[in-house]
Amino acid sequence: MFPNLLLKRAYLTPERTALRFGEEAWTFQQLYNEANEFAEKLHAKGIQPGMRIAILSSSNAELVIAIHGCLQLGCELVMLNERLSEVELNYQLHDSKPNILLVDNYEREINYNQRFSFHDIHNNKRKVYAMERDWPKSRTISIMYTSGTTGSPKGVRQSLENHAMNATGSALHLGIHPDDCWLCVVPLFHISGFSILMRSVLYGMTVSLHTKFDPEKVVDEILEGAATRMSLVAVMLQRIVSVLENRNQYFPDSFQSILVGGGPVPLSYLERAIERNIPVLQTYGMTETASQTTTLSSEDAIRKLGSSGKPLFFADVRIDGEEKMGEICIKGPHVTKGYIGAAESKKPLLNGWLHTGDIGYLDEEGYLFVVDRRSDLIISGGENIYPAELEQALVKHPAVVEAGVTGRQDDKWGQIPIAFVVVKELVSIEELAAFMKTQIASYKLPKEYYFIEELPRNGANKLVRRELLNLI
Amino acid sequence: MFPNLLLKRAYLTPERTALRFGEEAWTFQQLYNEANEFAEKLHAKGIQPGMRIAILSSSNAELVIAIHGCLQLGCELVMLNERLSEVELNYQLHDSKPNILLVDNYEREINYNQRFSFHDIHNNKRKVYAMERDWPKSRTISIMYTSGTTGSPKGVRQSLENHAMNATGSALHLGIHPDDCWLCVVPLFHISGFSILMRSVLYGMTVSLHTKFDPEKVVDEILEGAATRMSLVAVMLQRIVSVLENRNQYFPDSFQSILVGGGPVPLSYLERAIERNIPVLQTYGMTETASQTTTLSSEDAIRKLGSSGKPLFFADVRIDGEEKMGEICIKGPHVTKGYIGAAESKKPLLNGWLHTGDIGYLDEEGYLFVVDRRSDLIISGGENIYPAELEQALVKHPAVVEAGVTGRQDDKWGQIPIAFVVVKELVSIEELAAFMKTQIASYKLPKEYYFIEELPRNGANKLVRRELLNLI
Numbered sequence: 029m030f031p032n033l034l035l036k037r038a039y040l041t042p043e044r045t046a047l048r049f050g051e052e053a054w055t056f057q058q059l060y061n062e063a064n065e066f067a068e069k070l071h072a073k074g075i076q077p078g079m080r081i082a083i084l085s086s087s088n089a090e091l092v093i094a095i096h097g098c099l100q101l102g103c104e105l106v107m108l109n110e111r112l113s114e115v116e117l118n119y120q121l122h123d124s125k126p127n128i129l130l131v132d133n134y135e136r137e138i139n140y141n142q143r144f145s146f147h148d149i150h151n152n153k154r155k156v157y158a159m160e161r162d163w164p165k166s167r168t169i170s171i172m173y174t175s176g177t178t179g180s181p182k183g184v185r186q187s188l189e190n191h192a193m194n195a196t197g198s199a200l201h202l203g204i205h206p207d208d209c210w211l212c213v214v215p216l217f218h219i220s221g222f223s224i225l226m227r228s229v230l231y232g233m234t235v236s237l238h239t240k241f242d243p244e245k246v247v248d249e250i251l252e253g254a255a256t257r258m259s260l261v262a263v264m265l266q267r268i269v270s271v272l273e274n275r276n277q278y279f280p281d282s283f284q285s286i287l288v289g290g291g292p293v294p295l296s297y298l299e300r301a302i303e304r305n306i307p308v309l310q311t312y313g314m315t316e317t318a319s320q321t322t323t324l325s326s327e328d329a330i331r332k333l334g335s336s337g338k339p340l341f342f343a344d345v346r347i348d349g350e351e352k353m354g355e356i357c358i359k360g361p362h363v364t365k366g367y368i369g370a371a372e373s374k375k376p377l378l379n380g381w382l383h384t385g386d387i388g389y390l391d392e393e394g395y396l397f398v399v400d401r402r403s404d405l406i407i408s409g410g411e412n413i414y415p416a417e418l419e420q421a422l423v424k425h426p427a428v429v430e431a432g433v434t435g436r437q438d439d440k441w442g443q444i445p446i447a448f449v450v451v452k453e454l455v456s457i458e459e460l461a462a463f464m465k466t467q468i469a470s471y472k473l474p475k476e477y478y479f480i481e482e483l484p485r486n487g488a489n490k491l492v493r494r495e496l497l498n499l500i
Numbered sequence: 501m502f503p504n505l506l507l508k509r510a511y512l513t514p515e516r517t518a519l520r521f522g523e524e525a526w527t528f529q530q531l532y533n534e535a536n537e538f539a540e541k542l543h544a545k546g547i548q549p550g551m552r553i554a555i556l557s558s559s560n561a562e563l564v565i566a567i568h569g570c571l572q573l574g575c576e577l578v579m580l581n582e583r584l585s586e587v588e589l590n591y592q593l594h595d596s597k598p599n600i601l602l603v604d605n606y607e608r609e610i611n612y613n614q615r616f617s618f619h620d621i622h623n624n625k626r627k628v629y630a631m632e633r634d635w636p637k638s639r640t641i642s643i644m645y646t647s648g649t650t651g652s653p654k655g656v657r658q659s660l661e662n663h664a665m666n667a668t669g670s671a672l673h674l675g676i677h678p679d680d681c682w683l684c685v686v687p688l689f690h691i692s693g694f695s696i697l698m699r700s701v702l703y704g705m706t707v708s709l710h711t712k713f714d715p716e717k718v719v720d721e722i723l724e725g726a727a728t729r730m731s732l733v734a735v736m737l738q739r740i741v742s743v744l745e746n747r748n749q750y751f752p753d754s755f756q757s758i759l760v761g762g763g764p765v766p767l768s769y770l771e772r773a774i775e776r777n778i779p780v781l782q783t784y785g786m787t788e789t790a791s792q793t794t795t796l797s798s799e800d801a802i803r804k805l806g807s808s809g810k811p812l813f814f815a816d817v818r819i820d821g822e823e824k825m826g827e828i829c830i831k832g833p834h835v836t837k838g839y840i841g842a843a844e845s846k847k848p849l850l851n852g853w854l855h856t857g858d859i860g861y862l863d864e865e866g867y868l869f870v871v872d873r874r875s876d877l878i879i880s881g882g883e884n885i886y887p888a889e890l891e892q893a894l895v896k897h898p899a900v901v902e903a904g905v906t907g908r909q910d911d912k913w914g915q916i917p918i919a920f921v922v923v924k925e926l927v928s929i930e931e932l933a934a935f936m937k938t939q940i941a942s943y944k945l946p947k948e949y950y951f952i953e954e955l956p957r958n959g960a961n962k963l964v965r966r967e968l969l970n971l972i
Contacts, residue, residue, distance in 0.1 A: 030814060031813065031814065036813060041799075044799075196671075196672065199668075199672060200702060203675075203678050204671065204675050232672070325513065327513075338511065338512050341508060342502060394511055
């Protein structure tokens, strides 16, 4: 058993600031009180401990209160990505079958037989539930969908132990200070953002939450000394560096670290960031490991530019394969115990190790270098895009016989998805693009379409995506 | 499984300083290399993984290397208190039956059929053993003897999970920084010192080890900025405060915290310490909880003077009894799973809770105040003295019929033990004192003896020690 996270934190440091959002702020005691009230109102709606609740919301204080409220009641969360298309969201709802869906507002284009807005819950009466002082370590806290190489999104369980051991391992790696404040500009429905909420309650640390990433505002807040840590993806880092360069300003020495994950950071960004006194800690993490597995220590930031560092204390990494370079495998108490829904029977571990599909190597000192994410995975602006998912959507169009998607390097986004289609009848690129918009979140849409005669295939007749770009 | 602590740390931060002792220093890589060499030499002596090794040594670098060497080989340690008498040490050896006894030098007045000095091991050849990358969480790392109210010392198992969860909980409570250095002037055979070694490998933190407590040297080292944290008992704190007062000096702001445990700290010490810019964190801990259970946060140091604070994140405390004040009970992953030897069958937990025998209360904000240690426990200069142990030694003298021992308040030591004896024939105080010297460590010896007619007993004919002082 581990303690009920927010209950324990509110007992330990009730007066410390838990959350800042806009002009408002909540202490841990206030956050607990509001979460508890939310839990009682959910309970009055018939929601019982152990039920599953899906949430679709942008990042705001109401979402933080709703998350903690659901957890207080003993429910598990399905964190829905607000950038997904209706088709994609329906798949996840159909797969996870939550008891209810909570949305931040009724404008959301998604239907569900048990759908409530935060406002609906707040307007309800209260009903006392059985407060739990301890939670089982194996309890599922959150579920997030991620696709494998097959392209079918799988709901990944993140347990209390996953989150708690990741957060403590991260503290040992990065250090923590009672005055820390973590600026959250990454989405709370992603593990990058959700893990900040978990660290907050475990460390007794303030979260400064922004709904949208505005690099000018971020720089202002940091220059004021109001935030000491942050998580970013590479494309955001570059925009912050540009703001500092334009203003000819530097990060203050009191600022501790930026975790940069979601794919490799170009060396030129890192060097410009260091020039601006930004302590960049490149990180390798994923949904299945409840955030970080490896992080480059501050003392190695320059000497090992481009590396994702070494594992957190309780995590272990090895390379599978006969060569120096091979598949990155991960072990530790932060690794998911499994999936829900259609993928429930799939075992995430092989002999105790998570096989990530990512390719990398450990150098002679044991630093991890990630060379390629999951063979065919495209990472665009820190978001994962699975070619198979786009290909499946393309072939739904009546004119398309088969399709191949791959990523192309892009200065701004890291990579962008490019589609190749074999058609049986005439169709315009505009029509294909319009069709895809109804199927797929806009950030995942192919940026270019090419008509080809046939897909490149190997001896086993499998699509060889890395050869697609040669066809242009 | 958790990682092999020192192996993992040497991999993560090989070049950081692990240990300073006198003029010498070791990086984590160097410490691992020497520990590994020690393990190979132990193995060449026939020592196998899983064996039990008792160690009797003062605090020095060789002891640190020996401790890590034994752990690398997969052995469990019995940490012997070098201040004990031969009779007491023999009891612990007889009870724990270690495969070998290691001593720092041959001057030690203790025999054992398998006794080796550190020097003997260093002179041996090497033999490769099977290096373990992971250790089971339940593995016993260390065993320390402590007495209950019955007075028979019991060997307490401290597992890998106990140590690791205590160290991580402490990090969340106190904060940690990559540049921290913990000054160790408390004995390594005590959990107060041993836990500093555990924190060192988990945090990647330097330990500055002193064999003897010299308050002038401690103050010098801290004023130089060479140490940021420290553990002390109240009597040592007072000596440090006196040095600062005599020199009219103050601790630098870069110094982070002093954990003060081993019994209540008089308010006057705390106030004088705060006056000298010493961040005192009063702590409640014990052998059975692998060090701290509660610690007063820095932000409450003044407002809650005299309290031992709130539990570490993963620890839980409740008061057993119908009144506000009652027996302090503890739960969490840092609590011992049990005993060895004669006490092996005793269960430390009752319905999941460790019943400490200590008396205290939680105030309206949930801060723990320890009022009395284990009913009859005497704490003198931070050392535990169990009246029953002294009484059992006293009645071994042929003239003594029965005996009662209790503590009296003392400005310097906190408490001192006072003996009351009922005799059947004439005996001098000098003779009793000389006899006790052969039985009991000198720091535990009664400071005064009184001859009385009969012991105060209650209706159940049990000795009522708290009434003894009324007989003077």
